[in-house]
Structures are given as C-alpha cells and as structure tokens.
Amino acid sequence: MFLGRTAAALAALLLLSCAPKKIDPPQVSISGAWSRATVAGQSTAAVYLTIANNGGGDDTLLNASTPIGQATLHSSAMDGAVMRMRPLERLDVHGHSTVQLKPGGTHIMVTGVKQPLIAGSRFPLALHFDRSGDRRIDVEVRSASTAGESM
Amino acid sequence: MKQLRYVLWIGVALAAILLAYISLRTPSQNGPGANKSVAGSHFGGPFTLVGADGQPFSSTQLAGKPYVLYFGYTRCPDTCPTTLNRLVHLRREVGLGDDSFRIVFITVDPARDGPKEVGSYEKAFGAPIIGLTGSPAQIDQVKKEYGIFSQKVPEAGGDYSVDHTATILLFDRNGKFAGTIAPDEADSAALGKLKNVTAA
Numbered sequence: 001m002f003l004g005r006t007a008a009a010l011a012a013l014l015l016l017s018c019a020p021k022k023i024d025p026p027q028v029s030i031s032g033a034w035s036r037a038t039v040a041g042q043s044t045a046a047v048y049l050t051i052a053n054n055g056g057g058d059d060t061l062l063n064a065s066t067p068i069g070q071a072t073l074h075s076s077a078m079d080g081a082v083m084r085m086r087p088l089e090r091l092d093v094h095g096h097s098t099v100q101l102k103p104g105g106t107h108i109m110v111t112g113v114k115q116p117l118i119a120g121s122r123f124p125l126a127l128h129f130d131r132s133g134d135r136r137i138d139v140e141v142r143s144a145s146t147a148g149e150s151m
Numbered sequence: 152m153k154q155l156r157y158v159l160w161i162g163v164a165l166a167a168i169l170l171a172y173i174s175l176r177t178p179s180q181n182g183p184g185a186n187k188s189v190a191g192s193h194f195g196g197p198f199t200l201v202g203a204d205g206q207p208f209s210s211t212q213l214a215g216k217p218y219v220l221y222f223g224y225t226r227c228p229d230t231c232p233t234t235l236n237r238l239v240h241l242r243r244e245v246g247l248g249d250d251s252f253r254i255v256f257i258t259v260d261p262a263r264d265g266p267k268e269v270g271s272y273e274k275a276f277g278a279p280i281i282g283l284t285g286s287p288a289q290i291d292q293v294k295k296e297y298g299i300f301s302q303k304v305p306e307a308g309g310d311y312s313v314d315h316t317a318t319i320l321l322f323d324r325n326g327k328f329a330g331t332i333a334p335d336e337a338d339s340a341a342l343g344k345l346k347n348v349t350a351a
Contacts (some may be wrong), residue, residue: 036232040272046228072307076229078335082300083230083317087307103233104334110228111310144236144275 024056026095028132033139035110037119045069045117047108047125047139050097061091061131066139068123069112076104086107093129119143195328198293200257200285203270208283213326218253220320222299224260225268226311231256232275234317234334239278241342251349253301255281259301259315261290323351 005136032071033049045068051146053059064071073088091106093099108125122138195318202208219238223231238254245251256272258264261284269282294301301315319332321344329348332341 036236037275039271039274041268042225042275044226044228046232069235070308074229078317078333079314081316081318081333082314083334084314085227085229085304085312103229107229111306144232145278 024095025056026053026057026059026129026131027055028053028129028135028139030127030135033125033137034142034151035117035123035139036144037114037141038117040116040146042116043069043096043111043113045110045113046074046103047071047110048101048103049108049137049139050101051093051127053093053095053097053099056095058095059093059129059132061093062128062130064108064125064127066110066123066125068117069110069114071108071110071125073106074109075106090130093095160315171189181312189190194296194298195322195326196296198289198296200243200289200293201266203266203273203282208281210326213253213255213322215324216250216253217324217329217351218255218322219280219332219345220255220257220297220322221317222257222259222294223317224258225264226260227313230317230334232272234319235272235280236276237338237341238319239276239280241338241345244342245345245349246287247349248325249279252345253281254279255283257283257290257293259290259294259299261285261287263310277317321348323348 029052031050032054033047035045035047038045047064047066051061059144061073063073073091074085075088076083076085078084088106091099099106119141119150121141125137125139127135127137165343197210198320199207199209221231221234221238221258223234225231235254235256242251243252244248247303256269258269259327264284266282266284269284272282273280285293293299297320299316301313303311303313319334321329323329330344332344
C-alpha cells in the first residue's frame with residue numbers, strides 16, 4: 001500500500017515535470033522595409049527592416065524570398081579596419097523584443113537583381129519564421145542619394 | 152660540465168619562447184592594425200588604373216584637389232553603398248560644392264567589376280564619384296601600396312563576397328596623406344576631418 005502510494009506520487013511528479021509548459025505565442029510584425037535604388041551595372045541589393053515581437057514566445061527568422069532575386073540573411077561586422085560579411089543561418093527574435101536590420105549590420109542581401117530598382121517603386125518580400133510562418137511585405141525603394149544613413 | 156650544458160639548453164629554450172612572443176605581438180601587415188602605420192614612408196604613391204570610360208586613369212589626374220580613396224566592390228550590398236552615400240552627403244554638408252573634394256572608389260574585385268560596373272556608383276548617387284578598376288596585377292599593386300586587405304569569401308551557389316578594409320583614406324590637394332575615417336566613426340568627427348582637408 002505504502003509502496004503504491006509512493007509510486008503514484010512519483011508518477012504524478014514525473015507527469016508534472018513532463019507536462020508542456022504554457023508557451024506564449026510570438027506576435028511578429030514587420031515595419032519600415034526599404035532598399036536602396038540601384039542602376040544598371042548593380043546586381044546586388046540589401047533590404048533593411050524592423051521586426052517587432054510583441055508576444056512572449058521566441059521566434060526565429062529562417063530565411064526570406066523575393067521574386068527580384070535570391071535573398072539571404074547576412075551580417076556585416078567590423079573586424080578592426082576590415083568589414084566582414086557572413087551569411088546568417090537564422091536570426092532569433094526573442095519574445096518582447098525588437099530586431100533592427102540596418103546599414104552596416106544585419107541585412108537581407110538580394111543577389112541576381114536583373115532590373116534596376118527604381119526609387120519610389122516597391123517589390124514583394126516574404127519572410128519565413130519558424131513559428132509565425134510566412135509574412136509577406138512590400139519593400140520601399142528609396143533614392144540612394146536621399147536615403148540618409150550612417151552606420 | 153653536464154650541468155652547464157643543461158643551463159645552456161634552458162637558455163636556448165627561453166630565447167625561443169621570447170622570439171615567438173615578439174613575432175606574435177608584431178601586428179600583421181594585412182590585419183586590422185594595418186592602417187596605423189599608414190603615415191610611414193612606404194604608404195601610398197602614384198598609380199595608374201582604368202576609369203569608368205575604359206581609359207587609363209593616372210593618379211596625377213587627382214592633383215590640385217583633395218580626395219578620398221575608398222576600396223570596395225560593386226556587388227557589395229551593404230557597406231560600400233552605405234559608405235559612398237555617406238561620403239556624398241558629408242561632401243554636401245562641407246558646403247563647398249561637389250567639386251570641393253573628389254570621391255574615388257577603387258574595386259578590390261576586378262574579376263567582376265569592369266569600367267561599366269565601377270561607373271555605376273556615380274549614377275546611383277547622382278553625384279560625381281570616380282570609379283576605378285584595373286588588371287588584377289594593377290589592383291594588387293595599389294592595394295599593397297595603400298595597405299588594403301581583401302579576401303574572397305564563398306557564398307551559396309558558387310558566388311562570393313569580399314571581406315575588405317573599409318577605412319576611408321584622406322589626401323590633401325598635393326596628394327599628401329591626411330588621415331583616415333573609420334566606417335563606424337561619428338558623422339561629426341568625419342565632417343571635421345573633411346572640412347580640415349578641404350581647407351588645407
């Protein structure tokens with residue numbers, strides 16, 4: 001009898017510890033997506049944007065896609081006087097946090113851009129999140145000479 | 152006698168450790184500290200490259216006006232256009248017109264950047280930028296003279312990007328080296344340096 005009770009208590013404990021924790025879902029929203037205008041002879045572009053996660057749960061940006069070329073996640077970082085750019089396998093967006101993709105830092109690189117990107121136009125971009133799924137947005141093309149920026 | 156031999160061997164070992172320490176502490180020529188020695192007598196010098204029109208471009212054509220040199224590549228999606236756009240904006244802020252100093256862009260990727268490609272930045276930013284390319288040997292020579300490091304990094308699909316020194320080099324109207332601007336330096340500091348070199 002005593003043994004049975006102990007076993008039951010142990011089983012209950014085990015069940016409790018294995019029970020899925022209540023996980024808040026992430027609430028991801030994208031804003032301020034822009035890219036510099038390009039001219040003939042330029043086949044590479046970068047997209048900058050802000051990802052806000054207003055939910056409690058973490059999420060991860062896995063990759064992105066756009067009909068204008070091949071999109072990959074990249075980070076730029078200074079190593080002394082040398083700028084090194086590397087592909088990013090994933091970009092974590094923790095709960096209740098904001099991640100900024102901006103010049104001189106993390107960005108979405110688009111290669112193989114066939115047509116120049118004209119200032120004032122827009123192109124579609126899909127962001128693929130681990131938990132939130134796909135988010136489709138429009139990227140605003142800004143005139144390179146007016147897109148005031150510093151790193 | 153045997154003891155003396157041990158002592159001598161210990162001395163040799165200590166000397167080797169000391170030598171290794173000294174050689175490890177000496178900064179590499181290509182490393183991040185490379186432009187600390189730029190004021191030395193071996194820094195810079197005349198060069199002949201190829202302009203956006205496909206014609207030879209001699210550094211003597213830069214005489215008479217201050218100029219800045221920036222090394223990069225046109226498929227660089229982030230740092231290079233950001234830096235050149237920033238220079239165009241800073242030149243406007245200096246307030247002496249687009250010819251107050253020249254912005255010179257030299258590719259470190261001559262295999263993909265021909266005259267047409269290096270000429271694209273001028274159109275992209277709507278302001279005068281001198282784009283230069285050259286044969287791989289010419290580019291290697293000018294990189295060596297100006298202490299510029301670059302290295303190809305493979306990307307997915309057989310493509311590559313290029314890690315490179317991102318420091319902006321400043322020269323006065325006589326072609327004399329006048330300092331550097333780091334890419335992450337504040338605009339106010341960079342503007343001060345550009346005002347100084349244009350006033351000199």
